[in-house]
Amino acid sequence: MPHLIEENINADDEAFLYLNLHPGERILFIVRHHWAGFLGTLVMILGMGLVPVLIVMAAGALLAQGLGNVIPIIVLFISGFFIFLLTFLFGAWINFYFDIVFITNKRILNVDQKGLLARGTSELDLRQVQHVSAQVEGFLQSTLDYGTLVIETAGAGTSDDPTRPGLQGYFTIHDLPDPNRLARTIIELRHTLLGENDQT
Amino acid sequence: MELSRTVLLGYSLFLAVMLLVNLLYFLQVYKYRLPGDASIIVLTIHIILLLSIIAATTFYIGGVS
Numbered sequence: 027m028p029h030l031i032e033e034n035i036n037a038d039d040e041a042f043l044y045l046n047l048h049p050g051e052r053i054l055f056i057v058r059h060h061w062a063g064f065l066g067t068l069v070m071i072l073g074m075g076l077v078p079v080l081i082v083m084a085a086g087a088l089l090a091q092g093l094g095n096v097i098p099i100i101v102l103f104i105s106g107f108f109i110f111l112l113t114f115l116f117g118a119w120i121n122f123y124f125d126i127v128f129i130t131n132k133r134i135l136n137v138d139q140k141g142l143l144a145r146g147t148s149e150l151d152l153r154q155v156q157h158v159s160a161q162v163e164g165f166l167q168s169t170l171d172y173g174t175l176v177i178e179t180a181g182a183g184t185s186d187d188p189t190r191p192g193l194q195g196y197f198t199i200h201d202l203p204d205p206n207r208l209a210r211t212i213i214e215l216r217h218t219l220l221g222e223n224d225q226t
Numbered sequence: 227m228e229l230s231r232t233v234l235l236g237y238s239l240f241l242a243v244m245l246l247v248n249l250l251y252f253l254q255v256y257k258y259r260l261p262g263d264a265s266i267i268v269l270t271i272h273i274i275l276l277l278s279i280i281a282a283t284t285f286y287i288g289g290v291s
Binding site: 032036044056098099101106110113119120134139143145 | 272
């Protein structure tokens with residue numbers, strides 16, 4: 027999935043300014059969430075799109091009874107409904123698409139888009155990484171090769187997983203493509219940063 | 227049947243709110259897009275779909291009013 031995990035990034039582009047990269051820090055990977063994580067929302071919105079079909083069928087029945095006067099109002103309602111639905115879909119897509127994980131040679135930055143004007147960035151120093159695990163569960167995740175990446179840290183984490191509490195933090199990032207490769211990469215980067223590569 | 231002024235005013239207000247929300251989304255996409263990502267393509271498709279619905283509705287309203 028090369029489109030979900032980008033490499034060879036030119037971090038000099040001004041689009042990356044908001045990340046406030048440290049001197050000498052390079053972006054090695056840009057990881058977007060797997061599209062399958064958006065499927066639930068998409069199916070729900072497509073389901074909502076069927077509502078106007080039911081309205082048109084009901085309008086057909088009204089028309090047959092000689093109440094055709096309400097048709098223009100129904101058309102306006104359907105138009106407004108689809109505009110609302112499109113806006114809702116676009117907002118949901120922005121929330122999904124702009125959740126990005128940046129892996130640099132020093133840190134992991136998890137950018138979390140939270141609605142219309144809210145955006146959170148949590149960062150983790152690679153030297154604080156204690157353990158990384160990849161969880162691929164279920165038919166869809168196994169087939170499409172995506173899952174959850176759990177990074178155990180020596181510092182505070184941003185866990186949203188109630189089964190992993192404690193003083194040590196957990197970075198839990200859902201719906202990442204190829205989580206096993208990402209876990210291995212993070213461990214290798216940590217070893218490189220700590221100069222442990224040549225000792226093994 | 228002609229659409230009453232109240233209905234058209236309500237629709238216009240709704241449209242104004244939706245366009246404002248979309249404008250905020252557009253600004254967000256423009257600000258946070260990354261080089262080579264799909265955001266501009268999706269944004270363009272979204273704008274085309276929105277304009278199509280608004281144009282078709284306007285055409286219809288023009289016909290019945």
